[in-house]
Amino acid sequence: MSHHLVEVKDLKHTYPGGTEALRGVSFRITHGEAVGIVGANGAGKSTLLLHLNGCLAPAGGSVRIGDYPLTKETLAGVRRTVGMVFQDPDDQLFMPTVYEDVAFGPLNLGLPPGEIEARVMRALETVGAAHLRDRPPYRLSGGEKRAVAIAAVLAMLPDILVLDEPSSNLDLKSRRQLIGLLKGFKHTRIIATHDLDMILDVCERTIVLHEGRVAADGPTTEIFNDEELLRRSHLEKPLRMQACPVCGK
Ligand SMILES: Nc1ncnc2c1ncn2[C@@H]1O[C@H](COP(=O)(O)OP(=O)(O)O)[C@@H](O)[C@H]1O
Ligand SMILES: [Mg+2]
Incomplete structure (x- = not known):
């Protein structure tokens, strides 16, 4: 299905002040792929993701989502297709209650009330946050906020899920739940993270920036076995692939 395609060609971005955050990035991701984006701090991961739903405009090159090049005219459609979970959940949650935050997107689509209620509750249950529905988002823990931010995106039924550092601030149980959720999501997933062990669990393909x-x-397994590449890119092997510090095995 071509509408789940993500194609980035020679993408360049320079921030005001002169930092060249992207210097010609190209790749093509097809339907159903789970792709990890890894790289040291400042490598350009967040800048890249922010181009995938038009939060940032390229200084050069192009982004194509499905059948459409990303332009001002196609922006609204692209934002319905690409569900973006930002690095900081506080950038995403702003309503008085969790329920209203998750309902915000579906409400804006003009869906009937029954459909909105069903989508909100399904999304909250998927992330294990149904019990938080009447709570104010600003009183939640970091992990709970992250779960609600993911639910708000899932309630839009996106074809492509883009997540920036989704496992940061999660406790072990929430992280395991997140991994299960990402494995179960059938459409395209693009995940920027420092959590290389999570990538190992979820993504068959990895792009190193x-x-x-x-x-x-x-x-992913080839990339994580390339010690020279990891060293050059300031990355460390996933813990699971490292030798035991006690027995050396
Ligand atoms: N809003 C901004 N203004 C200026 N420079 C920025 C801004 N955001 C990021 N940068 C710079 O762009 C580069 C890439 O940053 P970023 O995409 O956030 O990397 P990553 O997500 O891989 O840590 C870094 O050098 C960073 O300092
Ligand atoms: Mg980042």
Whole structure:
């Protein structure tokens, strides 16, 4: 299904002040793929993701989502297709209650009340947050906020799920739930993270960014076994692939 395609060609972005955050990034992600975006702090991960739903406009190159190049005219449609979970949940949650936050998007689509209620409750149950429905988002823990931010995106039934550092601030149980959820999501997933162990669990493909360029793009296990590439990109092997510090095995 071509409408789940994400194609980035020679994407460049320079912030006011002159930082060249993206220096010509290209890749193509097809329907149903789960792709990890990894790289040291400042490599350009968040900048890249913010281009995928038009939060940032490219200085050069192009983004194509499904059948449409991302332009001012296609922006609204692209935002319905690409569900973006931002790095900081506080950027996403602003309503008086969790329920209203998750209902906000479906309400704006003009859906009938019954459909909105069903979508909100299904999304909250998926992230294990149904019990939080009447709570104010600003009183939640970091992990609870993250779960609600993900629910707000799931309630829009996006074809493509884009998440920026989704496992940061999560306790072990919430992280495990998140991994289960991401594995179960049938459409395209693009996940920027420092959590290489999570990538190992969820993504068959990984793109390594280094100083605004693609340093590697390939099967996750191959990338994580390439010690020279990891060293050059200031990354460390997932814990699960490292030798035991006690017995050396
Ligand atoms: N709003 C901004 N204004 C200026 N520079 C920025 C801004 N956001 C990020 N940068 C810079 O762009 C580069 C890439 O940042 P970012 O995309 O956030 O990297 P990552 O998500 O991989 O840590 C860094 O050098 C960062 O300092
Ligand atoms: Mg970032």
